[in-house]
Amino acid sequence: MARSWDARVRGADQRVTPTDEDEVLEAGAESLNGDAPKSGVGALVTSAFSDMALVVEGLSVAVSALDLAVAVVERTSGEIRWSSDAWVERFGVRHLFARHLASTTEFGESPLPAPGQSWQRTRTLHFADGAEDLVDLVLIGETLADGSEFVTVVAQDRNRTAAAITDRAEVTTLVDGAIADVGVDEMAVLYVDLDRFKVVHDLVGNIEALRLLDLVHRRISSTVRGSDLVFRLPSDEFVILACELEEPDAAEELAERVRLGVATLADVGHDMALTASVGVAVCESGQTGEQLISAAETAVYLAKGRGRNRVAIHDEELRSRTQRLLVVERQLRRAIDRRDVRFAYQPVVEIDTGNVVGAEALLRLGGDIGLSAVEVVAAAEHSGLMGALGSLVIQGVEEQLADMLSDENREHVVMVNLSASQLADVRLLETLRATVNNPELKPGRFAVEVPELVVRERRDGFELLADLIRPTFKLGIDGFGASFRSIDMISDLPVDYVKLHRGITASLGTDAEDREQVAELIGDATARGIQVVALGVERLDQARALRSMGCTLGQGFLYAGAVKVDELRELKRAGLTANLTV
Secondary structure, eight states, rough: OOOOOOHHHHHHTOOOOSSSEEEEEEHHHIIIIISSSOOOGGSSSTTTOOOHHHHHHHHHHHHHHTTTTTEETTTHHHHTEEHHHHHHHHHHOOOGGGGGBBOOOOHHHSSOOOOOOOEEEEEEEEEETTEEEEEEEEEEEEEEETOOOEEEEEEEEEESSSOOOHHHHHHHHHHHHHHHHSSSOOOOEEEEEETTHHHHHHHHOHHHHHHHHHHHHHHHHHHSSTTTTEOOOOOEEEEEOOOSSSTHHHHHHHHHHHHHHHHOOSOOTTTTOOOOOEEHHHHHTOOHHHHHHHHHHHHHHHHHTTTSSSEOOHHHHHHHHHHHHHHHHHHHHHHHHHHHHEEEEEEEETTOOOOOEEEEEEEEOSSSSOOOOOHHHHHHHTTOOOOHHHHHHHHHHHHHTTHHHHHHSOOOEEEEOHHHHHHHHHHHHHHHHHTOOOOSSSSEEEEEEEEHHHHHHHHHHHHHHHHTTTTTEEEEEEEEEESSOSSSGGSSOOOOOEEHHHHHTTTTTOOHOOOOOHHHHHHHHEEEEEEEEEOOOOOOOHHHHHTTOOOOESSSSOOOOOOOOHHHHHHHHHGGGGGGGO
């Protein structure tokens, strides 16, 4: 027979009132007779028991048998008045509940649940051996006969409830086994990648990010079929092995259910939503597990490229694109190793005069096949070469346009665009630092611009970049207005210029309300000392409208497309006045 409740409490060195077992039984009888709500630990027993000693003893046995870590806590003081053996074994002896928490602010910002309320929370607790780990808590508020408020806390170790993390090699082995056992048309792999989870992680912190990943895993597991296997990789990615498919289209339907399941999670918190991109690859004859997983992963890149929060299928078209991507990646690596690159420049022009006052540098690779800029960027992002590519651009432009960058008589600005991955690339940042320290480079002649989307998601990285390069380099935002329609959105950022999104320029002749908003944006920017460059200027009426709004600089095919360096020098010398009548 297990020890009585009172004996267990004394053995755990915890304080409980009343301490006499008869009084405990009497209090229990009052609770069962209806003088106190039946909640918390008391909810485990019913009025069917007439022998109160049996009730208390049975409760103790039940808690022990289930190996439950349970504590009863005074709601107002947080004092622990009773705890089970399992609680003491796992979390040690502490008189205050807050002492078990790694951060007392976890519950300090909001009180423990009131009587009649129940919460589920995941928190970091101190363990008896000194470690800290995530623990799932159920907290149930209750009132005793004397009116005092208590909270029953049931804790379950996260390592007992959280899904295990499986490395890719193990998943690949399991997929290989499934391919051997199942018909090729009857199975598929779904690759699930949370969208922009790095931003979420930075916002909420490591512990909360782990909770969210577990939340997503549970949702995915509850969404798939009973025959499907769900694996969480060591990141924010998941792999689903779907077998026994009635038809190939069933895999896409399953992927859409998974995508929708993640997007409709209701308890994410932090005033935000989670979304996922899902790639699908149906097994084909002769495929290995690694090939099947890689095909689904490639489809994820396509889903993200199409705007995220969507499903993409690895089909024949994508297969040919993947093969092309591998060709581009090989050529890109060769070009970087051999410094086999060329540059084109699109002029930036004064709208009033047609004078060339700067240019945006555009990369062109040498080699056997023609490569588009989109292909080059996609291959560089996929292969982790964006930093090396950016360094090559900075160094190449500096060498090629040294005279323009050091000209003391005329001010010309050469602009280079950076991506999100380049903001964090050590090699590129070292190149920028070395360029900034070049004594021959005149301040303000080199400019680095970052896409608006990157600025929105990586403000900290943008500010660190500003600290590194300004005032030697100018710093700008490319494609401004895609989502920021007010300069107030960047008023606290160290910005020298913005380039208006080409969609804004295109709409100037068709939407009067848009023109008014654009004029206000240009006026606010100018008043704050931020220069405005209009992208995508293709017609004279657009140039005239921009000039009337106070925009002085333009870039687009009305003036010139991308030109070679010698043509840029000639345009800079002669200007474009003869071609324009604004």
